[in-house]
Amino acid sequence: MLSKKRRRAEPPTIHPRNRYSEDPPDFALLASLYPSFQPFLLPSRRPGGRPTIDWTDFNATRELTRVLLLHDHGVHWWIPDGQLCPTVPNRSNYIHWLQDLLSSNVIPPIKNDDEKVRGFDIGTGANCIYPLLGASLLGWSFVGSDVTNIALEWARKNVQSNSHLTELIEIRNACDPSSSKNIEDGVMGEETPEGSMGNPSMGLGCCSELPVLAGVIKDGEKFDFCMCNPPFFESVEEAGLNPRTSCGGTYEEMVFPGGERAFITRIIEDSLQLKHSFRWFTSMVGRKASLKFLVSKLHEVGVSVVKTTEFVQGHTARWGLAWSFLSPAKKFIALQTPKKNHHSFMLEGLHRQVGAFQVLKSVESFFLAAGASCKSDLSSFSVNVSLMELTEGLQKNGSETSESTASPAESNNFQDPVKGLSFRVSVFQQVPGTLLVRGSLVDKEGSAGSFSLFFQQLEDSLKTEFLKSNTHRRT
Numbered sequence: 001m002l003s004k005k006r007r008r009a010e011p012p013t014i015h016p017r018n019r020y021s022e023d024p025p026d027f028a029l030l031a032s033l034y035p036s037f038q039p040f041l042l043p044s045r046r047p048g049g050r051p052t053i054d055w056t057d058f059n060a061t062r063e064l065t066r067v068l069l070l071h072d073h074g075v076h077w078w079i080p081d082g083q084l085c086p087t088v089p090n091r092s093n094y095i096h097w098l099q100d101l102l103s104s105n106v107i108p109p110i111k112n113d114d115e116k117v118r119g120f121d122i123g124t125g126a127n128c129i130y131p132l133l134g135a136s137l138l139g140w141s142f143v144g145s146d147v148t149n150i151a152l153e154w155a156r157k158n159v160q161s162n163s164h165l166t167e168l169i170e171i172r173n174a175c176d177p178s179s180s181k182n183i184e185d186g187v188m189g190e191e192t193p194e195g196s197m198g199n200p201s202m203g204l205g206c207c208s209e210l211p212v213l214a215g216v217i218k219d220g221e222k223f224d225f226c227m228c229n230p231p232f233f234e235s236v237e238e239a240g241l242n243p244r245t246s247c248g249g250t251y252e253e254m255v256f257p258g259g260e261r262a263f264i265t266r267i268i269e270d271s272l273q274l275k276h277s278f279r280w281f282t283s284m285v286g287r288k289a290s291l292k293f294l295v296s297k298l299h300e301v302g303v304s305v306v307k308t309t310e311f312v313q314g315h316t317a318r319w320g321l322a323w324s325f326l327s328p329a330k331k332f333i334a335l336q337t338p339k340k341n342h343h344s345f346m347l348e349g350l351h352r353q354v355g356a357f358q359v360l361k362s363v364e365s366f367f368l369a370a371g372a373s374c375k376s377d378l379s380s381f382s383v384n385v386s387l388m389e390l391t392e393g394l395q396k397n398g399s400e401t402s403e404s405t406a407s408p409a410e411s412n413n414f415q416d417p418v419k420g421l422s423f424r425v426s427v428f429q430q431v432p433g434t435l436l437v438r439g440s441l442v443d444k445e446g447s448a449g450s451f452s453l454f455f456q457q458l459e460d461s462l463k464t465e466f467l468k469s470n471t472h473r474r475t
């Protein structure tokens with residue numbers, strides 16, 4: 001089928017700033033530099049192909065992560081057998097997406113005690129991968145939280161093995177946030193078995209009752225973002241926990257009552273209490289159905305902005321979800337937007353791996369995040385967007401205009417309920433590196449002003465996501 005062919009030709013790719021986007025790891029070179037990696041090398045099945053590893057062998061994937069962190073990031077790292085083993089290229093995508101969010105300035109910076117970007121990693125794990133990557137790649141500072149003794153112990157070990165990062169990363173026990181003790185002080189109760197909850201003396205027996213953000217953040221603390229790779233699964237059976245899987249992962253790392261929806265709902269609930277403590281709240285999401293569920297929950301609680309993205313995780317799709325309660329900086333003025341039934345803009349100077357398919361997926365994510373329903377037609381590289389039942393969703397998204405300098409009449413014009421707004425967005429390849437994005441109102445009776453406004457927001461969002469510079473012309 002055509003759509004399948006195109007899907008193969010233009011799969012979603014890793015973030016353009018990811019250091020492995022153009023230069024995948026060279027296993028032969030790594031093995032020559034790090035002899036401990038050599039035993040894990042397997043010849044390629046293709047004649048003349050690069051050597052590979054057995055991706056189902058935990059020891060092989062752990063050693064690969066160790067040498068990649070050391071070779072490419074100057075980070076010393078280890079995890080005990082069975083703990084969740086992160087893939088460096090995949091985890092880097094989330095960091096680069098956060099960097100995009102922060103630099104887009106949709107939400108203006110909040111004041112920190114210091115000038116550094118400050119993040120909070122919910123459930124940092126024994127691997128402590130996000131703080132290690134964020135600190136080593138971008139110099140960000142982090143608080144990484146967790147609730148199991150083994151995660152807290154090894155996250156701290158991983159920080160302490162890197163003297164250049166110790167000032168940047170604090171590991172915090174979510175069950176006992178006031179404790180500043182480290183391993184030497186004996187915060188890891190020896191009487192509690194490995195993997196058990198960090199402070200059983202608090203009587204917080206079930207992990208669904210443990211604090212996530214509220215109660216873990218200290219008074220007056222401010223962060224640019226929080227991030228989270230949540231336990232995705234509702235049960236061991238669903239997680240398919242198997243000691244022979246390549247990435248490891250213990251029960252506590254993979255399973256949470258109610259799965260990712262329940263865990264991220266906890267973050268959303270806490271974010272309501274901590275609206276002004278974070279510029280952005282974010283989480284990884286493992287299922288598209290959960291993403292839709294969570295986006296509508298966010299609209300219900302009245303966030304000012306929702307953003308989503310799709311991450312490439314090998315053959316597995318994952319999504320990024322971000323929201324904020326702070327007032328957006330962008331001034332969208334309804335009447336300044338021309339009321340036309342057709343709009344288009346060019347995305348020029350695209351990274352060679354960015355194709356029409358990837359841009360189309362982002363178009364879809366953008367409108368889904370606004371509460372619209374979308375139907376993609378991959379054969380024509382188009383998505384049909386309908387806001388017919390979603391007056392409220394549009395207004396919530398439209399709250400990006402609440403800071404608008406428009407006159408009351410202009411503002412009212414934008415905030416009028418939108419009825420029957422449906423339009424089609426198509427993506428066309430012009431020449432390599434240049435795509436044309438065109439939108440047309442399907443129902444000409446729909447609000448051309450709202451359509452124009454949405455399309456303008458789409459243009460901003462796509463340019464932020466895909467382009468390094470913003471010198472582009474509207475056609």
Ligand SMILES: C[S@@+](CC[C@H](N)C(=O)[O-])C[C@H]1O[C@@H](n2cnc3c(N)ncnc32)[C@H](O)[C@@H]1O
Nearest residue numbers: 123124125146147174210211229230231252253
């Ligand atoms: C899927 S693992 C993620 C580990 C690491 N961030 C990564 O991406 O590989 C989820 C982590 O969340 C932790 N966790 C579960 N409940 C938590 C809570 N209430 N607060 C902080 N961490 C929690 C688990 O112990 C586990 O380490």
